[in-house]
Amino acid sequence: MRRKSVSSGLWKLRGKSFENKIVKIKTETSSWGVFKTLLVAFLIAVQVAFLIYLQTSFYYGFKWFMIINTALCLITCVYVLSSNKNGLSKAVWIIFILIGVSFGYIIYWLSDERIFFCRAKKRSEKVLLKAQKYTNKQGINYNNLAVRNDATFLSSAGFEAYTSTKLEYFSSGSSVFDDILESIKNAKKFIFLEFYIVSEGVLFDRLCYALEDKVNQGVDVRLIYDDMGCHKTLTRKAKKRLINMGVKIKPFNKLLPLFAVIMNYRDHRKIVVVDGKVAYTGGINLADEYINEKKMHGYWKDCAIKLKGPAVDKFTLIFLSQWEFLGKPIEDYSKYLNLYSTFDNSSIVIPYADGLEYALPVGKTVYENLISNAREKIYIMTPYFITDETITNLLKSKALSGVDVRLILPSVPDKAYVYGVTRSNAEKLIDYGVKVYTMNNSFVHAKMVLTENAVAIGSVNMDLRSFYQQFECAVYLNDPVIMKDTFNDVEKVISKSTLITQENKMRRNFFYRIFAGVMQVFAPFM
Amino acid sequence: MKKQDYDFNNFDRLTIIAKKAVYPEVLSSYSVFGWKEKNKKDDVSRGDIVHVEMLREHKIKNKDELQYLQVCFESELDKLSDAHTYKNAKSKAIAITVSSCAVLFSLLCLPLIFSATTVLNILGYSLISTFLLAPIFSLPLFIKFRKKENKKFNDISGKCIKIIEGILQKAKGLTE
Incomplete structure (x- = not known):
């Protein structure tokens, strides 16, 4: 990592001279990561081209x-119309194929997972079937009809409901990582880590x-990281450090400078499992900004x-x-299972993946089920x-039906173009009674949907x-203590937020509306 | 990434650059969030800047709230700096624009002075003198505008300082 030299006369950070600042926080940046991204994008x-x-x-x-070509282009458009893609994706693809009449359909077929990813998909399905054989079904009586419906859907996807599970909610990355490190210190058998971003710091x-201590004690430590998520933040030196320590690491979908739409599929999961006794998930990644020890996009709010x-x-x-x-x-997975303790808790807990x-x-x-089953509140x-019409229409109709619908967004964006579309989409809901908040001076990274029936917390934006x-x-869970927390x-977040009204919304600006409209075309790729 | 040269398991570190003149105030403000000075050194090339390294215990009470308040504090400091930077930006821009236009139009009217016709000569001289006097005539407007800017700056800086004081008060309550 290179530090900016202080021997040049003026300290420059992000193009702004220190001359006019009262205080400047020193933050290390990696120019190699930016160069690598630009090089890959260029190639x-x-x-x-x-x-x-x-x-x-x-x-x-x-x-x-x-x-x-024209015939193939038209056939592809008809195929896209009849596919299972969501409405917005279909519209964007058809526009793209018709505009790029000589090449659009080729790019579409290159991205169709049934042709080019079928081997990976088959392997994935095989592994999934194997994992499902190890899944235990608990006979559970559901008191709540809404929870029963949600649980039935998740069960059909292979995710069973559990009880006797103790839960704890963390409202910040700092507190959860302190707890994770404590759990790791007590590990005896294995530590599994899976993150989208792993950043040195x-x-x-x-x-x-x-981990070094644990590996020396014979604990099996494994790390899965997403290669795209880590390409700027995890250097070869850091990877070598982990390997030399004895940690087994595997990158997900290695980033290659190739035009292949499969590069778009990323592992966004955040999982920590220790000894099969304790697990964590949420919005947190392994980087200093998530614990607010690195200044980036204001205060980092997570859960x-x-x-x-x-x-x-x-x-x-x-x-x-x-x-x-x-x-x-x-x-054989069985040696990693059934190592847990049971607790006196009848609440439903359903871990799930996508x-x-x-x-x-x-x-x-x-999310759709949670929202559609809500009668009192949706937070x-x-x-x-950046959703499609199903979730947007659900939120609109719920708000109009008197349900308290609140949407909390960041006020400090991490990507300006994505934030533009986010704000534009959210502000359209204000007219229907949805309360949209932006947390002051913060980047809200938490992913959570809470209703009076249940709450879903995880990595799903x-x-x-x-x-x-x-x-x-x-x-997905309905533990009353966790729901209260x-x-x-x-x-608490709302008390630190600004309510977006007709007077202060960004969509009042004509040029912003044009910008957001144009960016909407790229929404399926954001 | 450079190797950590402090006890990173038990302490958090913060490194800032500050102007020497305000450094004592800055240090006392950060101490409210639990930070203590570990290291301070002068900038190599600028005598009025210091680089400060501060440490804080990793596990402290109300850490999440303190982190949030610190970000708000730094955000208000940035707003104060920006208000100071752009305090008289508009009036400066107007002054430069008016003066530049005056000079430009005067130069454009110069050929009239060297014309053979007396009428055009007189026209040229009157136009040039009007354009050159324009900045002087616009001085009262400029002063009024400046006063307005200063008032706006005082309002903004007063607001920022009040918010900063509120934040520091809140943070004090959390660390006591």
Whole structure:
């Protein structure tokens, strides 16, 4: 990591001179990561440009080629219309195919997972079937009809409900990682970690310090990280450090400078499992900004949930399935299961995951069910709000029916173009009675939907990437203590937030509306 | 990433750059959030800047709230800095624009002075003198505008300072 030199006259950070500042926080940045991203983007752009050039040359060069291409383009449009994609994706693809008549349909077929990802999908389904054999079914009586409906849906997707599980809610990354490090210090058998972002820094050093001891004690430590999520933050040196320590690491979907839409599928899960006794999930990644020890996008608001009990086994299975999906060895999962203690708690806990192997978008459907079953309140915390019409229409109709619908977004964006679309989408709901808040000076990274029936906490953003392109995980539960804690946290966040009204909404600005409208075209890819 | 040179398991670290003139105030403000000075050194090339390293115990009461308040505090400091930077930006811009236009139009009217016709000569001189006097005539407007800007700055800085004091008060209550 290179530090900016202080010997040049003025300290510059993000283009602003220190001259005019009272205080400046020193933050280390990596220029190598930015360079790598730009290089990969450039190489992919070159490949796409070459493909377009080749196709266009042939198209205008040969009459018969033009006719065949146009026919294929129209056939592809009809195929897209009849596919299972969501409405917005269909519209965007059809526009793209018709505009790029000579090459659009080729790019569409290159991204169709039934053709190019079928091997990966088959492998994933095989692993999923294996994991389901280890799943224990508990006979549960559901008191609440809404919870019973949600549980039935999740059961049909292979996610069983558990009871006798102790739960704890964490309202910040700092508190949950302190607890995770304590759990790791007490580990005796295995530690499984799965994160989208693993970033070098103080938290990484703390974790390595704890893991080094454990590996020396013979604990099986494994880490899955997403190669795209970590390409700027986890250097080769850091990976070597982990490997030399004895940690087994596997990257998910190695980032290559190739034009391949499969590069779009990322592992967004956040899972920590220790000894099959305790598991964590939430919005947290392994990076200093998540514990607010690195200044980035204001205050980083996150949340997480800790589980102890039978439900931990599901997270163990989710992790082991992913581990096996990423390569050998194929192992017997039973030695990692049934190691939990049981607790006196009759609340329903359903850990679930989402990915290529599931026919329906599980994360999205859970949110839809939660929202549609709500009669009193719907509180949502999400960093992004780029959904399709089903969730938007549900929220509108619920708000108009008198349900207290509140949506909490960040006020400090991490990506300006995504934030533009998020705000635009959210502000459209104000007219229907939805209360939209932005937490002051903060980036809300928490992903949570709370209703009077249940709460879902995990890694699933309210956006199309999480619903359709990323591997996710979360917990659905109806523990009254956790729901109260979550509700209190939401109230606390709202007290630090600004309500978006007709007077202060960004959509009042004409140019902003144009910008948001144009960006909406790219929403399925955000 | 450089190796950590402090006890990162038990302490959090914060490194800032501050102007020497305000450093004591800055240090006392950060101490309200639990930070203590560990290291301070002068900037290599600028005598009026110090680089400060502060440490805080990793596990402290109300840490989440303190972290949030600290971010709000830094945000208000940034607003104060920006208000100071752009305090008279508009009036400066107007002054420069008026003066530049005056000079430009005067230059454009110069050929009239060298014209053979007396009428055009007189026209040229009167136009040039009008354009050159324009900045002087617009001085009262400029002063009025400046006063307005200063008032706006005083309002904003007063508001920021009040908010900062409120934040520090809140933080004091959490660390006591």
